[in-house]
Amino acid sequence: MRAHNLALVLRTVANSADRPSRAAISTSTGLTRATVSALVDDLIAGGLLTEHDPAPRTGAGRPAAGLALSPAGPAGLGLEINVDYLAACVVDLTGDVRHRFVTQSDQRRLSPSASLASLGGLALRALEAASADGLAIAGAALAVPGLVAPNGIVRVAPNLDWQDVDAPALLNVLPGLGGLPITVDNEANLAALGELRADSGEQSFLYVSGEIGIGAGIVLDGELYRGGRGWSGEIGHVTVYPDGRPCRCGANGCLEQYAGQEQIAADADLAASALGIALAAVVNLLDISVIVLGGTYAPEFPRLRPGIEAELARRVLTAGLAPVTLRAAALGPDAAMRGAAGAVIQALIDDPAAFLIRTA
Secondary structure (H helix, E strand, O other): OHHHHHHHHHHHHHOOOOOOOHHHHHHHHOOOHHHHHHHHHHHHHOOOEEEEOOOOOOOOOOOOOEEEEOOOOOEEEEEEEOOOEEEEEEEOOOOOEEEEEEEEOOOOOOOHHHHHHHHHHHHHHHHHHHHHOOOOEEEEEEEEOOEEOOOOEEEEEOOOOEEEEEHHHHHHOOOOOOOOOEEEEEHHHHHHHHHHHOOOOOOOEEEEEEOOOEEEEEEEOOEEEOOOOOOOOOHHHOEOOOOOOEOOOOOEOEOHHHHOHHHHHHOHHHHHHHHHHHHHHHHHHHOOOEEEEEEOOOOOHHHHHHHHHHHHHHHOOOOOOOOOEEEEOOOHHHHHHHHHHHHHHHHHHHOHHHHHHHOO
16 A cells, blocks of 8 residues: 555656645645654655755645655666667656767677667766766666567567577676666657657557668557557558568568658659558557657658648548648657666556565
């Protein structure tokens, strides 16, 4: 019951548009004032909340102090490994990016252990920067361009040539990461969650991440849709030209072969057309009204937009009744690593008791 109530109080503060007082939290949660006060004291002692002086008095009665998430509290470490770069960032409880590191490096020639060791070096720089700020890292999340099992094993990442890679185990033996809670997820899923938390107001959308490969995250009513086995969103392997170019997955004519990062540089018009064909199929199937383009698609959005919108207008059955909104990602190319760090923060807010026990 205490763990539930700690999470309830912390979520109430996190989701509040202002700085609620202890009394306001008691009213909104139904918990007694004494219970709220004790829980708030524990959350402040654990560095999760901070109490601010009350605003100047404007009427009768004593003004109450307001509560907010602590920017000096535990932070999340977001990691990303992709075909041609490695990335790490530190995000504090309030969602601010405190440190960001990106290294351009082709990972296709390296073994999984070598790639993750290089990422570990970047992670160590982020950990050292966080420590210099007095920030404790609550956990880490890794974004990868592939299918990830619930236990964090990367079942297959075709563009990295990975298969059944135990990424958490390989990371946990690296300096600075040992003992740190580490989760692994598909990069498009984490990017979609990052975009959801960017407060655009949209609760249902398709997030499409364009890199060397292409992935998608599906958000429905504020929740990430993972599919029956957790592997939804592999839009890069939707067939757009059945007799087209061979793909690393073994099929022909996959979207990745026409709209990946390298293809955009060669022929942006063809990439936009292929994207439009694939996106129209998703819209017709799922009735999604908003499409968000992220990864390298975000900076290329002005060039891609006309061609994509032309295909959507031509192929989406309901285009004349309800046009699809197409926009660039608010978080741009950083969405996956920021979404990864944000996933750590969200897990902390959902279960602060586990963090308090671990750090007691």
